[in-house]
Amino acid sequence: MANHRSAEKRARQNEKRRLRNKAVKTRIKHLTKDVRLASGEASKEEALAKLHTAQSKIDNAAKKGVIHKKTAARKISRLSKLVNALT
Numbered sequence: 860m861a862n863h864r865s866a867e868k869r870a871r872q873n874e875k876r877r878l879r880n881k882a883v884k885t886r887i888k889h890l891t892k893d894v895r896l897a898s899g900e901a902s903k904e905e906a907l908a909k910l911h912t913a914q915s916k917i918d919n920a921a922k923k924g925v926i927h928k929k930t931a932a933r934k935i936s937r938l939s940k941l942v943n944a945l946t
Contacts, residue, residue, distance in 0.1 A: 883916075883925045887934070890916055894938050903945045910942050 890913035921931035
């Protein structure tokens with residue numbers, strides 16, 4: 860455990876950030892799953908709507924530094940490819 864006040868504060872900050880990042884990553888996983896399920900049901904309009912929501916959240920997570928920019932691009936690309944295959 861930390862011995863200095865500044866180190867204790869840093870530990871508290873890191874814990875808050877860890878929990879926030881965990882929540883965002885979990886949200887991304889759920890949104891990705893929703894898009895995959897919607898594309899499996901072959902309803903393109905619903906899948907597109909869910910894709911736009913997921914894309915927004917993934918981009919936002921990358922902007923905030925929760926996930927890497929290229930990781931976000933890869934996730935969005937794979938979901939887009941899946942939805943576009945419905946045509």
